[in-house]
Amino acid sequence: MLVISLILFSVLSYMMYYRYFPVRTKQWSSLEVTSRHVVVDVRDYQDSSKEDYDNIIAIPCGYIGRHSHDIPNGPIVVMGSNLIECNVGVRQLKRLGFQVKGYIIVESDKKCKEYLSLG
Template identity: 40%
Template structure:
């Protein structure tokens, strides 16, 4: 019985860690810094949010489609656009796991 409890605790702990623990070495980029920047911009927001506040030149791939469409992203330095910290953490971890160099993010949530 303790092995089952330990297994459940490990899975829950891992799930909490990948969603809520901040990522080291990731800097927040302000919207005015996008101009003239040589980063590839990947918009991880869902289609509804990204269509209302589109960013010119961004590759729109919602987080839920990232695994299927990752081949559209060039292997360059990447900046992601997100609307929540959970979206940022999950997306950046997934991209880095696939070998992409994510250097920054823009939290583009409109209240």
């Protein structure tokens, strides 16, 4: 019984760490993102933008592992609607070997074109 309790506690602790413990990446403002950065929008498809930007890719957190080959090399900035979404996205991308520079938290109803000026 003690072993099962320890295993259950370990799994729950890891899940809490993975979602809620802050990542070692700084939060950026929209003004810091330039055209040389690759922005990965990890919001749901309903919330993400489908604009015509070459360096903004909409891949929700659940699909990052499956579609990681679509992400170009370069400094990555993760865009999410809350801190949990950004934490999970940053952790997944770093685990896959990408160079994540930071994250941006935007309101879920804002489009990338309204928020970022990539010029």
